[in-house]
Amino acid sequence: MNSQDIRSTFLDFFKNKKHSIVPSAPMVLKDDPTLMFVNSGMAPFKEYFLGNAQPKNNRIADSQKCLRVSGKHNDLEEVGYDTYHHTLFEMLGNWSFGDYFKKEAIAWAWELLTEVYKIDKDILYVTVFEGSDDADNLGMDTEAYDIWKEYISEDRILKGNKKDNFWEMGDQGPCGPCSEIHVDIRSAEEKAKVDGKSLVNEDHPQVVEIWNLVFMQYNRKADGSLEELPNKHIDTGMGFERLCMVLQNKTSNYDTDVFTPLIREIETITHKDYGKEDKVDVAIRVISDHVRAVAFSIADGQLPSNNGAGYVIRRILRRAVRYGFTFLDKNEPFIYRLVNVLVEKMGQAFPELKAQKQLIENVIKEEETSFLRTLEQGLTILDRIVETAKGIEISGSKVFELKDTYGFPEDLTDLILREKGFTYNKEDYKKRLEEQQSRGRKASELKSDDWTILIEDEEQEFVGYDTLETNVKITKYRKVTSKKDGEMYQLVFNLTPFYAEGGGQVGDKGYLEDQHGDVVYILDTKKENNVAIHLTKNLPANITEKFKATVDAKQRYRTECNHTATHLLHQALREILGDHVEQKGSAVHSKYLRFDFSHFSKMTVEELRDVENFVNARIESKLPLQEQRNVPMEKALEEGAMALFGEKYGDAVRTIRFGQSIELCGGTHVNNTADIWHFKIVSESAVAAGIRRIEAITNDAVKSYFHDNNRAFFEMKDLLNNAKEPVKALQNLQEENTALKKQIEQLLKDKAQNIKGQLKSEIKEINGVNFLAKKLDLDASGIKDLCFELGSQFDNLFLLFGAENNGKAILSCYISKNLVESKGLNAGTIVRELGKHIQGGGGGQPFFATAGGKNPDGINAALSAVEAYLA
Known part of the structure; x- marks a missing residue:
């Protein structure tokens, strides 16, 4: 059974069990502050487990893209070295939200594995939660144990500890005992020697967990205590790659058809054979795994970058590049060439790969090229460190600096040093790394109390499309503390006019006013698990009363102008540049808008x-807002609404139309394009390969822009004596300035020639060296020319010239090359030392170097010091 059949068989099985089959959610999370990426199958459904929303069907099944490379669930360093860990993996799962529970979940799992997939029952083991002796004081999951006895002999039901058999989504939130299904695919000879049950959960490569059935029945509170959930849920996750390994009779995930096409392509490109050398095999496994993670991330809208989720993706790709560089002898980009094979293999199940293929290839190739340059630079620096080392041990701090400053990987440094017969202080390196990580954790650390529930309210209502002011009640609140913001409070209302940050649009600000006229300011509005969270510095005094919630109307209006303009901008770019243009990110603030889009060259x-004119023409056309709420997704797409890759949409969506522009959007907009007043692009730049960025302004910001430009124009005109044609007057000034510069350059050259004649007579011999140290009235360029002209006429020449330019000191040192070689003199070393006299520093080549400083009074001291040094 090939991998595509395995996936479809799973989904068809649960479809027959009355489950709705849903597509994989985007892997990159945008409205969950606790996670960067979907790291388990349940992550997209957190809002259902928390009771913040209701699913259309209480039974769901899917194949979810997951990424585990950061935080608690981090498999990155195992990837490549074993045969069953991955960064990106598919999680096959079936879900019950308050519907069926343990009995059905266990029965269907056993039926699918043994009757549909025909896995031999004698190679399966199951585990159940044995209970805990800690503060939770939970007993054994006897319910699951008794159910399993109906399907499998008791000697194959193993009791697991809290680490292995109690699943929690985080420090707080829904959790519960779980029952794992493990498979033993060892040979008969191996099984005869060692009982399989002793290898369960012991990281044996052929005795692995294949499916985890989680029974969500508790809620973990901030103080660590547990409480029963009002509804019990089922959350299961089966590793697709491991299932393929079992069903295709392989002993490694990488030997299945999920990976073999990629591995064959790597062999072809690198001329290396898989299966002959451990180091090569590890490298090929790393690359075949990592290209999947990077490609899917880019398809879901996350580009490599220097921070946040983008940094994680860049780190994964760079790990793949350095394995290719080190073990496959590839010092040129090649990983991008694997994308075509990946799309052929997985494009049917995940159409976003097909749609974004060109972009994925371009971004990966550019990242490869950039990091290979970094590796070359790092190798040069490392060679210099080795050359200047006083022993065979290199400082750990230097290795850390090489990694932190230049991006040169520590394990690659270790490998190269060992090849050269060197080591480095690993304890010192670890200390520096831990200090950095500790600073990062403290900066991002967020502590939150449990929610205090004031009113049981199942689902919050957003009324902010229709009003900026309404009466509300606080349904729950909690205190949060962070190093960045200090102590804050998060408030949830029964209904809210405040737009929560999402879809690129910033959250609303405003205030709450109680019945006594006391005001508490809302500083921001965020979304967490489908609920609007309102941030404030102070907790309202009369928290159980009714409040009047008022949105900052001016900020909302300016933001709406910018958000509406992004829709018109998107339409304009597709009209003028072509249909290949797709939105790749946006940021809509009250002061400006930022719009990222796919395009492969700088805009002219x-x-x-033309784009500006297109948008402004729609503004002048006074197009009214045509809004439709709760439109079935299929109908919205049929009507031409544009959906964005990487966004998560529900079954019912909201469409926004202005003329011919129609998009799926949950943001806020003006009622008529005329409200925008005017649109002005202020910059266009590159973000990554094939991704451009436009920054623009509207309304009040454009008025300020034109006002400032107008004032600058009249100030310039005044400086030009109110010339009738200021542009022509300015051109004339530029021409005059160019001519005068040429005259000055010629005068300085003549001056230098006159000085050179005078200086020849002042050169004196000290210890066989023709020497001159003098302060000159020339600029740096003139002094350099003078040095080399004198150097061409005198052997064994040592010159030090000082000068003062615009209140700054300059020192220039010239040494004949034969002196550099015969006497070991170095101009760079000398000026660095003499630079102390002028309170500065410098450097250069052994035969010519310069230093600059802020103390011109120290020039004479430097000149005297060098003569004493030479004498």
Whole structure:
């Protein structure tokens, strides 16, 4: 059974069990502050487990893309070295939200594995939670144990500890005991020697967990205590890659058809054979795994970058590049060439790969090229460190700096040092690394109390599309503390006019006013698990009363102008540049808008002008807002609404239309394009390969822009004596300035020639060296020319010239090359030392170097010091 059949068989099985089959959610999370990526199958459904929303069907099944490379669930360093860990993996799962529970979940799992997939019952083991002796004081999951006895002999039901058999989504939230299904695919000879049950959960490569059935029945509170959930849920996750290994009779995930096409392509490109050398095998496994993670991330809208989720993706890709560089002898980009094979293999199940293929290839290739340059630079620096080492042990701090400053991997440094017969202080390196990580944890650390529930309210209502002011009640609140913001309070209302940050649009600000006229300011509004969270510095005094919630109307209006303009901008770019343009990110603030889009070249001045004109024409056309709420997704797409890759949409969506522009959007907008007043692009730049960025302004910001430009124009005109044609007057000034510069350059050259004649007579011999140290009235360029002209006429020449330019000191040192070789003199070393006299520093080549400083009074001291040094 090939991998595509295995996946479809799973989904068809649960479809027959009355489950709704849903597509995989985007892997990159945008409205969950606790996670960067979906790291388990349940992550997209957290809002259902928390009771913040109701699913259309209480039974769901899917194949979810997951990424485990950061935080609690981090498999990155195992990837490649074993045969069953991955960064990106598919999690096959079936879910029950308050519907069926343990009996059905266990029965269906056993039926699918043994009757449909025909896995031999004698190679399966199951585990159940044995209970805990800690503060939770939980007993054994006898319910699950008794159910399993109906299907499998008791000697194959193993009792697991809290670490292995109690699943929690985090420090707080829904959790519960779980029952794992393990498979033993060892040979008969191996099984005869060692009983399989002793290898369960012992990281044996052929005795692995294949499916985890989680029974969500508790809620973990901030103080660590547990409480029963009002509804019990089922959350299961089966590793697709491991299932393929079992069903295809392989002993490694990498030997299944999920990975073999990628491995064959790597062999072809690198001329290395898989299966002959351990180091090569590890490298090939790393690359075949990592290209999947990076490709899916880019398809879901997350580009490599220097921070947050983008940094994680860049780190994964760079790990793949350095394994290719080190073990496959690839010092040129090649990983991007694997994307075509990946799309052929997985594009049917995940159409986003097909749609984004060109972008994925371009971004990966550019990242490869950039990091290979970094590796070359790091190798040069490492060679210099080795050359200047006083022993065979290199400082751990230097290795850390090489990694932190230049991005050169520590394990690659270790490998190269060992090849050269060197080591480094690993304890010192670990200390520096831990200090950095500790600073990062403290900066991002967020502590939160349990929610205090004031009113049981199942689902919050957003009324902010229709009003900016309404009466509300606080349903729950909690205190949160962070190093960045200090002590804050998060409030949840029964209904809210405040738009919560999402879809690129910032959250609303405003205030709450109680019946006594006391005001508490809302500083921001965020979304967490489908609930609007309102941030404030102070807790309202009369918290159980009714409040009037008022949104900052001016900020909302400016934001709406910018958000509406992004829709028109998107339409303009597709009209003028082509249908290949797709939105790749946006940021909509009250002061400006930022719009990222796919396009493979810098926009011309004419294209930018055409885009501006296109948008402003729609503004002048006074197009009214046509909004539709709760439209079935299929109907919205049929009507031409544009959906964005990487966004998670529900069954019912909201469409926003202005003329021919129609998009799926949950943000807020003006009622008529005329409200925008005017649209102005202020910059266009590159973000990554094939991704451009436009920053623009509207309304009040454009008025300020034109006002400032107008004032600058009249100030310039005043400086030009109110010339009737200021542009022509400015051109004339530029021409005059160019001519005068040429005259000055010629005068300085003549001056230097006159000085050179005078200086020849002042050169004196000290210990066989022709020496001169003098302060000159020339600029740095003139002094350099003078040094080399004198150097061409005198052997064994040592010059030090000082000068003062614009209140700054300059020192220039010239040494004949034969002196550099015969006497070991170095101009760079000398000026660095002499630079102390002028309170500065410098450097250069052994035969010519310069130093700059802020103390011109120290020039004479430097000149005297060098003569004493030479004498």
